[in-house]
Amino acid sequence: MDIIACIKRIPDTSEADTIKIDPSQMSIEKGSLVFKINDWDEYALETAVQLKERTGGSLIAVTVGPKEWDDVLRRALAMGADRAIRVDQDMVAADCHSVAIVLAALTRSLPYDLVLCGAQSEDFGCGQLGVMVAEMLGVPHAALVVGLQEEEGKVRVDRELEAGILESYTIELPALLTIQTGINRPRYISLGGIKRAMKKELQVMSPGELGLTAEMLAPQVKLERLEFPPRGKEAVLIPGTPEESAEHLASILQSAGIF
Amino acid sequence: MTLAEYKYADTIHRCFRCGYCKFPVNWMDVNNCPAYARFRMETYSCGGRLWLTKAWLSNEIDWSEHLAQILYSCTACKNCEEKCPLRFNVDIFNMIQAARAEMVERGLVPAAVKEFLENVQRHGNPYGNAREGRGEWSQETGIEQYQGQDYLYYVGCVGSYDTRAQQTARTLGKVLLRSGVSFGVLGSEENCDGNEVNALGEETLFEMLAEENVRKFKDLGVTNIVTLSPHSYNAFKNDYAKYDGSFPVLHYTQLLRDLITDGKLDVSGGMNARVTYHDPCFLGRWNGEYDAPRQVLSAIPGIELVEMEKNRESTLCCGGGGGNFYTDFLGGSENSPARIRVREAATTGASVLAVACPNCMTMLEDAVKAEGLEDKLVVKDVSEIVGEVCGIG
């Protein structure tokens, strides 16, 4: 099965208080941040790698971004992608539509049975990109996939609904799936693996090579400014022994009508 | 990798599983392998791990999360190497480490190990905390940035970020200031020493950290290093030479001993306490230093140093080595090694459990709470005891 996995590079925001908004209020300060593959995309990649390991075929990792973004493609190569392509275009943050246009154009130029995207991104969290790409490609899709089993010419997928209910589909290929976290456990990418992946092909293309013009990529979303959400009320620390604090907490919850 | 390509293919089958590795030196129980003490299934004994490694590499069993946890439950305490009478004993931990390296290469590590290693890759520490916060522990202490002083005081990840261990790092810094030692720290420029990364089998990441650290130390003109953590001490002392970094390195207990002997550190103020001392594996079994911390404690008037039955070569590991202070495969039970250890400490009648390692500090202090021994036993670092004697808070 030929697979394309779309990935995005995002800042590692595990320690929230290190995020600072720069004076322009149009971006965060990136100087001291470290970046990584978007969490959901890593699950999508792992899904793709496992599928490839089971069925053979090719796996191409793709992304749209400036040169620094090569590092996430290297990691994808280390995870098991055969090759990687970056479309060299610094997209306006949050403009999923333009990114979808680029990815759709790129995908059309490649062999594929299945396109896998993360269900959403950790930074802007739009959750739309995969679905838009599917529509543009005119292929069926399923979003928030938590289970996947390949069959002849199709895949059986499980989708997560509210309250833990699963929905199962069989989808004809080619198709696009957006992958939910928890579908698998993305493997660890060793530094040795990344070093070895330096030998694999990492191709850079311009939007022009895909027949895309600046007008076609004109942003449809405009970022006005970034700001932190207003702080909530102070948190309350409940002192005492575990028994005492449990009792206190119960009374607070009770008086709030929670139980 | 197959067994044939495995570095220890010629030796790993030589383990008979006689079980010597489970005992301390005096044979008093079979609980001196921390993982075996915790689970009491043969799989978790040293021999179990070796047999499973061989079985995995020769395709008798498949990789599983459980297998990985069994391999990563080893704390690198080297009790097995101390007890095993056979010639290959010097390589027992290496055999585990090499199997882990294979898991790392295949990406097949438990989630907690993955997190640990990714955090070090990205942030230079296992916690995933920001690099720029690494030096915050030393604010308002008067401790200087390193710029060619006699000693580089290397703190390590735990001392830099763990709230409790930060206190230790500060106290030691102040003790060194009081003794007139010329030293500096790297602050936010410090990076992980890689000792645990190495133990977890991420060889390339370790290599990168070692090379970067060596380069940095050389650029700064570092001549002597003193470490807070025995783990850092071990990496610098034994592993960095391979990366062209042979720096004279002391564990801080060795420096404090020398300072006391030379009359530069006055501990005559004394302290009235019954103290028992827990040997950190990376100072004791890995580097044979059992005396320096005891000499420091014995030099303090009023301290009655009592030994636990398992001491020196027989020490039961706190359970935090080999990354387990973070990955915690041995936690969650009254048989967690740290809890067994503090119960043993309590039976000595000591009111202070002295440690010389920030990992032991965090593990044992948590265990004291879990055992409800707070009224009887306080965990203090040797440097903190010295600090107290000198009136340094």
Next chain:
Amino acid sequence: MSSVYESLVEIVGGEHVSTQAEELYIYSFDLGTTEPHRPDYAVAPRTTEEIQEILRLANREKVPVAPLGGGLSLAGLALPLKGGISLDLKRMDTILEVNEKSRYVVVECGVSQGQLTSYLERHHPTLMHSEPGAPPMATIAGNMAIHGQGDLAHPYGFNSDMVNGLEVVLPTGEVCRFGSCSVSTQWYTNHPLPDVGLFLGWAGTTGIITRVSMKLFPHKSIVGAGQFVVKDENLIPEIIHKITHTEMVHDLVAYSQAIPPFSSGLHHLTINLSADSEKELAFKMELIFDDTLGHYIRSGDGGYLGFNRGLQRPQVSKTSDWRKGGGFEYVGSIMPVETYPDCYRRGREISEKHGIPYTVLGRVIGMSHAMMFSWTYAFNRADPETMDQAREALHETDDLVLELDGAIWKPGTYGQKLVMERMDPNTLNLMKKVKQLLDPNGIMNPGNWEVS
């Protein structure tokens, strides 16, 4: 199956039951040449009550149970030959009582030999128990279940002769106590009540020993070993006879082995002595090495190699690494002392035939009442051919034991079959009845001592 698993979890807690591939793999091996036998469950109970529950469950569901101590019998006796539960008893490791004046100790079944040796040394230095030559991980109860012997075998006999009382869980789940503990709170004797001891030497096929009271003996302040060497194996029985006549010796062992070369073709006698004073030691040494053995020295047939103070207890063995290969297995036998020369000669032939450096040893039990003679075959675990060689040699040695009119000690299934073929049919029939009575569903360590 899964309901058995859930019940087991309920009995011992989730952490002490496993059906995962790793535990099932590890518990399918012992350390000798026996082919692996995979259990369905690995279970590690902590109390007698838990064991009762487990056996009730197993009896109800007809699930085999193979009790496991240190796992060092080497002959496959603790392997789940027919699947079922591998019952690891090593969590039952409390030393319950030492009575100094009456010289006994009560232990739970998982207490290891090393643990007890260490405990006595630290807390009761004037007492010792008869410690087997097995690695210290071997358990007290496991040793009882196979009629083990230790380093006090010469004066006091088999370890199973030192039992002062037993607590046993029957295959149907009832707990029985034998000896004084069945009528009093004390565990000081196994007699004089009617003898219903059906558990010693049964290798766990009639029930699970959960507690043992065992005799302890004086431990003198000076201990050590003298060495005496002879060339002619025919002299060994008479030398043993003379030494035992002095009644001065703790442990008396004769051995010969091809490697290291110094011992090849020679017979070393290790003669353990103890004394509470230099005077006592000098007296014993003179009595043994000058008065008793002087004749052999002067004739040039025997040599005194010296006396070393201090004994390594527990003993540390490197036997498993002789072929740099992680393994050995031996045939042990209980033999008349006078068969030593034949045992040596014939055993050496078997070893040489299979290309294995020979190793033989005879330990005197009682005042020469018998000896435990063993033939050890080292193998390389990484080389299946050497394991086959060892296995063949072991079987030939089992045959040899019976040919020499001996009894195989702790035989594996091959040896058990040989023994049962020879056994008095009425005895065999009684064994069968006993087994049927105690274990109607045949769940206890099946595959062992199965009378057809």
Next chain:
Amino acid sequence: MFELKFDANICLSCGNCDCLTRCQYMDIDRETAKTEITKIASGEDSFVLHDCVTCYACEEYCPMGNHPFYLIVERQEELDIPPLPKPLIERGIQTGIPFRGEPEIFEAKEPALCMGVFSDLMYLIQGKLFDEFSVISEDPRKMFHYFCQLMYLHYARTSVIKERLPGIIETIAKHGAREIVFFHDECYGTYDSYCSAVGIEVPFKPVHLFEYLYNKLNELRDEIQPLNMKVAYQRPCSSRLSPDKHHFVRDIFDLIGAQSVDREYVDETALCCGGTIQGQRREGSRLRSADVQERNIEDMVNAGTEVCVFNCPACYNTMAGMVSRRGIRPVYMSDLCRLAIGEEPAGWR
């Protein structure tokens, strides 16, 4: 085959016959001595051949360098008068058979040190005194390839020595060092004294450990802290083969500030450790050995000895426990020297 260079005429013209008259284990007057040594030289039986405890001392006592001890053991073998019971002899001879593969021959740089058959004692050659050495025979599995064989003098088996020694010399020589310090003075005695006595060629120059230690300590003189301990030296039988080097014991003690105690059994009158005597075939050997040990240690105690200094591992094994039970610390010479330069001896108990 190699012939012992022994000249009976020298004995005939010898005035004192010190070889036998000074023997500490046989009471022999001058006349008897001359008769018996002449008998031995001419291949006749003599009580000396039966009563000799093989202490080596007559090699030193002979003022003419005529090798009376080597002669005695050759005759014991020829006349089948084994000093030990046969099983002990067979055991001893088998002990020296290498059985764990061939040694690894590497180019030894100078200075080289050979552990001989004591590779297990590598811990004794640590620290500044030894750090320059290229060490031959450091692997205990291969040590019998470096075994000087001279132990078989005690077994009256010079035939074994002569048969095996050339091969051993070849192995050592393959390492290419011209000068080799020998850890044990029995090796030194072999290559210095025995080989020349029987005409075995030695292509390297043996150096006595104590001579080396003395010179090295002189280099490190500034670091020596006088020990101020009262020491007694347990002189091994093998040192009788190199009496010209024995003065280094005193020299070293002087250098490191150790005081030799004033005792009866010292230097030429030193007593054997008893290790060999106890197993001998003669009536009462075990008790005789115990008596020698008792007199020896009693003498040390009476002289106020604090530390008993050893050279030979066999003496150490036999006597270390005995002296320590009498309150005397046993220590190897190398460890004592290390202590003197502020190092912590590895075997210091």
